[in-house]
Amino acid sequence: MGGGNKEALMGFWTTFYALSFYVATLILILGVGYKIYQYTKTPAPLKIPTTPAPLTTGGVVIRMLLEVILFKSLFRSNKWIWLFAMIFHGALWVILLRHLRYFIDPQWVIYPIWELVELIQPFGKYASFAMLFGLLGLLARRLFVERMRYISSASDYLMLVLLLVIGVSGVLMSFVTRTDIVQFKAFMLSVISFQWQNFELSAYQMPPDSMLLVHLAAVILLMIVFPFSKLLHAPGVFFSPGRNQVDNAREKRHVAPWAIKQFEAPQT
Amino acid sequence: MAKAKFETPEFRPYPVIPVIKPGVMKDSRSFVSKPGMQESLGYPGELVDNWQEVAINKLGELLTKYRSLRVYLDTCVKCGSCTDKCHYFIGTNDPKNMPVGRQDLLRQVYRRYFTLAGKLFPKLVGAKDLTRDMLDDWYNYFHQCSQCRRCSVYCPYGIDTAEISMAAREILDAVGYGQKYCNEIIEKVYKIGNNLGLPGPAIRNTLEGLEEDIKDETGVDVRLPLDEEGAEVLFVPPSADFFVEPHVDGLIGYGKVFHQSGISWTMSSHASEAGNFGMFIGSYENMRRVSMRIREAALDLKVKRIVFGECGHAWRVAYAFLNTLAGPFDFLDKRYPIPQHICEFTYDLIQKGALKLDKSANDHRRVTYHDSCNVARATRMGHKPGGQFVIPREVIKACCNHFYDMPSDTIYDETYCCGGGGGLLTDELMEVRVKGALPRMEALKQVTDDHQVTHMATICAICKSQFTKVVPYYGFDMDQIISVHQLVGDAIVLNVNEV
Amino acid sequence: MAIDVNGKTVDLDEEGYLTDLKDWNEDVAKVLASQDEIELTESHWEVVKFLRDYYDEYQIAPAVRVLTKAIGKKLGKDKGNSKYLYELFPYGPAKQACRFAGLPKPTGCI
Amino acid sequence: MKARYLSILGKLMLGLLLSLTVNAAEPVTSGSVTIPNPPKAKTNFSAEQPCVEPIDVMRRSHGLFLKHSRNDTMRHGMRTSNYSLVTCINCHVTSDEHGNYPSVKEGTEHFCRSCHSYAAVTIDCFQCHASHPEEVISSKVNEVSSIKLDSLGTPNTSP
Missing domain, CATH: 1.10.1060 (Fumarate Reductase Iron-sulfur Protein; Chain B, domain 2)
Structure with missing residues (x-):
């Protein structure tokens, strides 16, 4: 393939990924937004906190933080799943923070913030191995523990595979095949700031590296399936009545609008 | 009434996670409603x-x-x-x-x-x-x-x-x-007033018989009042407490506590059931209809407080849902929790020194306590989270010299269900019930081996009935199951305050 | 489910209790008991009769304690306990004796 | 042929994107998106190629080359590498009219920093190495580096 071909090819991929990124973001935000709206709008007609439960809202916040950050219930339940899940999620957060470098122009922020982005880089780089380890642990449990295999459907495996593809392609780009991260950042910043005319210039196009194409395709796919899959556990955990309700049923009357309408309105 | 056609599971030497056997319980099926x-x-x-x-x-x-x-x-x-x-x-x-x-x-x-x-x-x-x-x-x-x-x-x-x-x-x-079991029972609540279908006269007859028994045994006139307007407390027991062992001895225990407290109380033939099977079938409407009977009885009898007897799911509906379903209870005395659990009631009296308890009366018993699932994980007692674990144990310890807990991962909020809750306490599900009791039986075995425990006390009508039925499958005796308020009733020294 | 008693078909529900309580007579009781491999003795009949009388008055089977007390009064203190009743009706005096007596099955948290 | 179709398709899609912008008619600019603008190198490596490897390769792998040299030199005591940090610095870091070199610790003037700070990649080379050409150093160093530069001229020497 000659240089002209390659340029044309990257022109295509640049536009393709830019468009896909918008579509995926739109689906992710609208989809998860709709789900959150739905959860918010659906009433919890009865007090059902799993007790012992906190007696105050502040207590509920602490309970929720312990669940969301430390996976407290999972820790009580199963140390292996907890370990793999903790490693995976912890590493994922560090890696996500590391990727902020592609979305923030240093000129947009004050230096101390940028310094933090710089500081996280080496951690994020090696967290990728931790993430792969956690994912492989979760996958191994699903494959080799009989009762886990029983409850797993194809999508449960594929979700792990998708995350592994993202992780492996990322690791390869960091340590083996490499890409032009400066050019990629120019592309990404143009995408998120809607500077589409930049894509005419080769300095703002997607770098022509197959591993990058794979990595981004998998990320885009993940964003698209997010609102339609079990990844909804991320927003869902905050809406679980068993965890987020205050234990004050005797002190404070709690009635859902539909119950008032159905049972109490005619009497008053 | 056919004999059991299944094998009782064996105690596991150590708690391994079982290998799955798909479909083995596919045909274990309760009768369909009429x-x-x-x-x-x-x-x-x-x-x-x-x-x-x-x-x-x-x-x-x-x-x-x-x-x-x-x-x-x-x-x-x-x-x-x-x-x-x-x-x-x-x-x-x-x-x-x-x-x-x-x-x-x-x-x-x-x-x-x-x-x-x-x-x-x-x-x-x-x-x-x-x-x-x-x-x-x-x-x-x-x-x-x-x-x-x-x-x-x-x-x-x-x-x-x-x-x-x-x-x-x-x-x-x-x-x-x-399901027949649940729906038949709810129908009986609507038509007669309680799960068992005990009409008012039958309850009165039973209570009079029990008053006689207490008099014979203690020489004291402990009353078990029914439908007495103007009493301070409306007491709502599960109807099983009127009917079977070991529940009945718990009812006698409540009577003695009320007697010693000097607080006037009454039961109601209209709200003669604490249990609420509307919850089991997930029906807000039926759960509300059953709950409203308690509100109606409280209003009719002009009481100031409502206290619930030993009944696990009942306490969940009472504690967590009653205010929602049948509230607001503006007409009750707000100085007390609305509603209150009998263990909270007894515990308060013990704290105040209002009960004289002779622990040695229970010296022939070495007791453990089964946390009933719905009390443990869906309700509270007292003013602190976890009071539902502490208060019943404190009540037991105030009445017994020998108390031992089962292994820590089988009690408190990690407690195992008795195996008969939630609408499963019916004969055709005996296989599920016996097998489901395995973890609790293993824990009971351990505390029996380690501490020579003779009795397992609990505060739920279903637990008591389920255990008396299934413990013989595991080599225990049905008499080993006991109400917490039987322990209280046996330890309580009557009439000391009046002298 | 149904049983044949002296050439007459008597309907039972799936748990072996009479669907129509009016179908009861002593022969029905004997057939029902034979299903549980029990031969009704005079001691059994005492209980069965008490149950039926109590049911006539209160539309419910008596509580176990009421039953034991009544039996105790009638047959002597040594028989006024649930152990004696369980010997007669191994599946429980409430449920099994009620079945033979043609009463509805007591259900609830029991 | 395929590339041509792709090019047309890409242009169509880009056109679609651009038509969505409010100011689609304006001339093409880089807008508010900055990209690094490193100082020009002092010399070209050869007539065909500006640097020791093609620019594409240098952008992706310069760190790898230098790391390999470091490992060989420091860990194994071998100065065998074809890539030399000193040579990079000598060619790429230029002084202003007053003869001052840009700082490698702040700003974006320094050749290395212009991209590294943009991409949040810290550089640890200059904890030991000089970040700008060392003028006081004897001409010997320059000789060495020029020899190395020459030796790079032969084909097929990249790793």
Whole structure:
């Protein structure tokens, strides 16, 4: 393939990924937004906190933080799943923070913030191995523990595979095949700031590296399936009545609008 | 009344996670409700012709009414942490008795009809059509869940299979495929006033007999009042307390406590039942209808307080739902919790020194305590989280010199269900009940071996009945099950305050 | 389910209790008992009769303690306990004796 | 042929994107998106190639080359590498009219920093190495580096 071909090819991929990124973001935000709206709008007609439960809202916040950050219930339940899940999620957060470098122009922020982005880089780089380890642990449990295999459907495996593809392609780009991260950042910043005319210039196009194409395709796919899959556990955990309700049923009357309408309105 | 055709599980030398045996409990099935019972509760008499359509619509309706259902169906990631937590799975090894396995029966259908992924790629995401087989699986396996919430303790998202079971049972009722045991009992509450179907005169006759017994035994006139207007306290026991052993001795215990407290009290023939099976079938409407009887009785008898007897699920409905369903209780004395548990009531008296207790009266007993599931994981006693664990134990310790707890991962909020809760306490489910009791029996065995425990006290009518039935399968004696308030009643020194 | 008693068909529900309580007579009781491999003795009949009388008055089977007390009064203190009743009706005096006596099955949290 | 179709398709899609912008008619600019603008190198490596490897390769792998040299030199005591940090610095870091070199610790003037700070990649080379050409150093160093530069001229020497 000659240089002209390659340029044309990257022109295509640049536009393709830019468009896909918008579509995926739109689906992710609208989809998860709709789900959150739905959860918010659906009433919890009865007090059902799993007790012992906190007696105050502040207590509920602490309970929720312990669940969301430390996976407290999972820790009580199963140390292996907890370990793999903790490693995976912890590493994922560090890696996500590391990727902020592609979305923030240093000129947009004050230096101390940028310094933090710089500081996280080496951690994020090696967290990728931790993430792969956690994912492989979760996958191994699903494959080799009989009762886990029983409850797993194809999508449960594929979700792990998708995350592994993202992780492996990322690791390869960091340590083996490499890409032009400066050019990629120019592309990404143009995408998120809607500077589409930049894509005419080769300095703002997607770098022509197959591993990058794979990595981004998998990320885009993940964003698209997010609102339609079990990844909804991320927003869902905050809406679980068993965890987020205050234990004050005797002190404070709690009635859902539909119950008032159905049972109490005619009497008053 | 056929003999048991199953093998009692053997105690495990150490608690290994069982290997799954798909389908072994597929045919363990409770009797289906009769048309009359169904209709009394507002449901079709028998399975309607367009059951599939009705069921899907009902599921759709419930999804808009219960956030718990919607979030729990969406959120599960199949992490597997619940898979070894259900006593029915431990006892039966049927994977559809794993909490996630049970939930998936409903979740698969939810995905098929209510999610984009399930509509487009059912195989990929494990979505399934609502077939007759699926409906039967719902019926069988959602009636092998005691709604004990143990799974919810361990779920990283707090997913509670009880909520899923309740929704599934409500759908089953809505298509005319209800369970006989639950629906017959609710019908009796509506027609007669309590789960057992004891008419007022029968209750009065029973209570008079018990007053005689107490008089014979102690020489003291302890009253067990019924329908006495103007009493301070309306006391609501489970109707089993009028009827069977060892419950009855608990009722005598309550009577002695009230007697010593000097607080006037009464039971009600209108609200002669603490239990509320409306919860078991997931029906807000029926649960409310049953609850309203207590409000009505409290108003009719002009009481100032409401106290509930030893009944686990009753305490859940009373503690967590009564205010919602039948409140507000503006007419009651706000200085006391509304409603109050008999253990809270007794504990307060003990704290105040108002009861003289002779611990040595229970010296022939070495006691352990079974935390009833719904009390432990859905309610509270006292003013601090976890009071539901502390207060009954403090009451027992105030009455007994020998108290020993079972292993720590089988008590408090990790307690195992007795195996008979949530609408399973019926003879045709004896196999499920016996097998489901395995983890609790193992814990009891351990404390028996380690501390020579002779009695297991509990505060739930279902626990007491279930245990008296199943402990013989495991080599224990039915007399080893005891009410907490029997211990209180035996230790209490009557009339010391009056002298 | 149904049983044949002296050439007459008597309907039972799935748990073996009479669907129509009016169908009861002593021969029905004997057939029901034979299903549980029990031969009704005079001691059994005392209980069965008490149950039926009590049911006539209160529309419910008597509580176990009421029953034991009544039996104790009638047959002597040594028989006024649930152990004696369990010997007669191994599946429980409430449920099994009620079945033979043609009463509805007592259900609830028992 | 395929590339041509792709090019047309890409242009169509880009056109679609651009038509959505409010100011689509304006001339093409880089807008508010900055990109690094490193100082020009002092010399070209050869007539065909500006640097020791093609620019594409240098952008992706310069760190790898230098790391390999470091490992060989420091860990194994071998100065065998074809890539030399000193040579990079000598060619790429230029002084202003007052003879001052840009700082490698702040700003974006320094050749290395212009991209590294943009991409949040810290550089640890200059904890030991000089970040600008060392004028006081004897001509010997320059000789060495020029020899190395020459030796790079032969084909097929990249790793």
